[in-house]
Amino acid sequence: MVLTHDGKTLIVASGPLISFLDVARLTSGKGDPEIASISAGENASSVYVNVTRDDKTLFVSDEATQTITVVDLEHDRKILGTIPVGRAPIALTFSKDEKYLFTTSQAARADWNWPKACKPEGRDSSKTEITNPEGAVVVVEVARAKTDPAHSIAARVPAACSPVRIAMSPAGDRIYVTARNSNAVLGFDAEKLVSDPDHARTGMATVGTAPVPVIVVNGGKAVVVGNSNRFDPDQSKQQMLDVLSADPLRVTGHIPAGAFPREMRLTGDGGTLFLTNFSSDTVQIVDLRRALQ
Secondary structure, three states: OOOOOOOOOOEEOOEEEEEEHHHHHHOOOOOOOOEEEEOOOOOOEEEEEEEEOOEEEEEEEEEOOEEEEEEEOOOOEEOOOEEEEEEOOOEEEOOOOOOOOOOOOOOOOOOOOOOOOOOOOOHHHOOOOEEEOOOOOOOEEEEOOOOOOOOOOEEEOOOOOOOEEOOOOOOEEEEEEHHHHOOOEEEHHHHHHHHHHHOOEEEEEEEOOOEEEEEEHHHOOOOOOOEOOOOOOOOOOOEEEEEEEEEOEEEEEEOOOOOOOEEEOOOOOOOOOEEHHHHHHHEEEEEHHHEEE
């Protein structure tokens, strides 16, 4: 979900629907908070949302249909069209100047003709053949997406196996991507993703099993990633957050976590990390000043 920048509306992706909730009604408890709801398609499986700084355009990740839906919030939440990306898009991260939108696709589309490089997830890797192409960081030109979504892709860059989440450095010059099926975090030069995609990758570090959430901390000097272990039948196992130096990208420490760490957010001062542990049914609070010592 995402809060509009004017603080008035909370927008929630909930599978078949995208719901718009009145924040004043939510906080007061008075009246029905749902202003409206729309659908990107009955089987779209809308999972992530993000809105432009001017609160005029909404982007929605549709996992099941391999698309990003573009919505005009100025004119009655009209759907402008869809952006064709790869399998199971999730992340929606704007560049610093909001000229581009970075998203992930867990595997390339068949018509991209990328070679097979990855094994299916959730199976015994020692007995599984390589059957899938790499996933990608897909770069969308925001201005064009508002008028011609179907032709708004600026770049598609390989990002190992099953890339899922993106975090951006405070300066906007780097993005970091969790590649769940590669047990890795990748770093990219944000500008080169468009200008020189063949040389955009800045590093790749091996982390724990099936990393999902990722966040940049300590003023851009460090990256924290949560290892979900999501395909293990026993989802009660406690996990670790891996701490990496941003440049060079390498693991430098660990923070204990619950089972299946899934989402992370920072306080405004950057000193406290909030983590949801999906299979532990807990929210964890981490004092980063102490954890990073």
